[in-house]
Amino acid sequence: MSIVVKSVCKALERIAPLRLAEPWDKVGMIIESPVPRTDAKRVVLTIDLTTAVLEETLKVPTALVVSYHPPLFQPITSLTLANPLQASLLKLSAAGTSVFCPHTSLDATWGGINDWLAEGITGPQKATAKVNILGEVKGEEGGAGRIVTFDDPVNIEELVQRVKKHLSLSQVDVGRPLTDKPITSVAICAGAGGTMFSGVDADVYFTGEMQHHEVLGAVARGRYVILCGHTNTERGYLPVLAKKLSDALSYLAQEESPDGLSLEERAEIKKYQLDIHISQTDRHPLDHM
Template sequence: MSIVVKSVCKALERIAPLRLAESWDKVGLIIESPVPRSDAKRVVLTIDLTTAVLEETLKVPTALVITYHPPLFQPITSLTLANPLQASLLKLSAAGTSVFCPHSSLDATWGGINDWLAEGVMGLQKATGKVDILGEVKGEAGGAGRIVTLDEPIPIEELVQRVKKHLVLSQVDVGRPLVQKSIKSVAICAGAGGSLLSGVDADVYFTGEMQHHEVLGAVARGRYVMLCGHTNTERGYLPILAKKLLDALSELVRDESPDGLSPEERIEIGKYQLDIHISEADRHPLDRM
């Protein structure tokens, strides 16, 4: 394994330990290139490994692509160029680029995507509310979702404005219950939150997408539902991840603990000036027209 890939994988483990991932998830090093390039100092961050992201990545020698969503999710019996997603992995591997996926471990970790979404809910009330884990608590490192309890209730219109500003969106979809009320609690799940949010005692379900009947059921039980588009609840976190990654890599260079790098590896990676690049081709797959 190249020193860049090894170092970044160790840094990511410190940021979002893979043990926090859901049991159904496919996380970690998905593809390790057998022909790593010694001149590759770029690490690309993206939500999805699309064809556009592939083409962007191949323009510059790249050691590793960190794709939030797993490019391989279902079991496969072959790996061919006929399948666009598989073709992307094959082409990256041939170009000396490995692929890593953090997915639900990055949702669950403290300071991860769900906490970032909670910041948008809190707005200026960050000091007068609290954030708790929603779902399974996984030790001191985090848990699946979040629930925000505000000290002072706010109207749904205020919450919508806070979220749109945080996610840089002009529109979101809101399901309203028959009886309107002020908002005191918000249940949060990045991406697709239907299964995690179902039955949760909160005034609002805030996620990227839910199935039609999940929305109907939630609204019938008196909940507001706020849907922002699956990847719109995730992509804005990438600049934060980039900074965390640089900080964790710097820590690895200084750290002499057993789970860190060897003295030789610390010296070698310390010579690199890694380019942490947030993909410019990565975008939400749907347009509102």
Template sequence: MSGNALLKSVCRAMERIAPLRLAEKWDNVGLLLWDLSRIESPTQCSGRDRVLLTIDLTTSVLSEAIAKETSVIVAYHPTIFKGLQSLTLANPLQKSLLTCAAEGISVYSPHTSLDSVWGGINDWLAQGLLANPQDGDIEPLVGQKLHPTTGEAEGAEGRLVTLSQPIDIRELERRIKSHLKLAHLQVGYAEQSEDVAPLRGVRSIAICAGSGGSMLLGKQADVYFTGEMSHHEVLAAVAAGRNVILCGHTNTERGYLTILAERLKKELGSQESKDEGVSSDVEVLVSQKDQHPLQIV
């Protein structure tokens, strides 16, 4: 199959899964790196019908992509976030980008569009808190994002889970550990004062994948659940009577990659993709080298 057909189909399939218009204004999403020579000479990509999914494009993930003869990397976090004034092999990130270009590997990033879209990362986090689908309601935390033509809601920033019945915070911690397959969490318990009534169990949880301090602070919820918050954001939250549960930035995102792989494989197997010349033999792989950069020792 031509690299041109696969790359175009991956971009179109990802757009159907997580429209780039849902990304935050500050974000840098979409096709960030591609090899024009391979697009213009499709035969050069013959036999490399593999797409690799990762949270971060680290040197280990890049080595894995090369070893597996990957044609396209879908890296959740943008490999290029701010404008580059120069490119040098002395910088590890820039070296990875230059290596991708030399190897003919294209890089696509969905980032916050995949957070916001219905059925995306924030919904996946929210669903993991429910004992069953009838156990509570999942709503947008911040205003809905509407389709520019139809006006239908396509997604929203963050999620608010309201449980049907309150649960002990220890049970919530257990559910989060189980859902994210983690042995440990960081938890800040709410300060109690005359102005803040003691919590009689947890009923509402505000959610933001990744780094959620700026989005969560000030929201009405018993618990703030995110990957990371700054020291002063945590202090402000617990002083306001909110419990805080932190899991590590990428730990709130990585588990979704297996779901994304299934959705992308299905989209690439659609009739639309077949009409674009995409082979039914395209492999969509989840990186085995992608991991949280910090370890608990």
């Protein structure tokens, strides 16, 4: 493993420990190139490893792609070029590029994606809004989802405007119960939150997507539902991750770092001047027409 890949993986573990990931998830090193390029100083951050992201990545020597969603999720019996996702992994490996996935560990950690979503809906009430873990509490390091409670109620129109502004969206899908009511609590889950919201007592369910009957059931029980598109609840976090990664790498290069890097490796990190690049071709896969 190259020093670039090793140090970035250690930095990502500081940001979002893999032990926080859900048991069903596929996180960590997805594929490690056996021929890492010594001249590669770029790390690419993306939500999905699409063909467009692959082509973008191959244009510049790249040590590591950090793909939020795991490119390999279901068990496989072969890796072939006939499968586009598998082909991307094979081509990256041949080019000396490895692939790492943080996924639900990045959702759960304090300061991760779900906390970023919570920040976006508090607005001017940030000082008084309370953010707590929704779902399993995983020690002191975080937990699966978030629930925000307001001392002063907010109406659905105001909340939707906060969501659209935070996610840079012109429209979202909203499920409304028959009778409008003031909102004092919002349950949050990045991506697909239907399962996590089951049995949760909150005025609003805010996520990327839910199944049709999950939405019907929530609205029938008097809940609002705000759906933004799966990856739209995740992509805006990439600049935050880029800053956290840069800070973590700077920390690893310091002598007081307890993360087990040798003096030679720390010197290499300082020398490399890594280019942390947010993919410009990664995008939500669906268009409104």
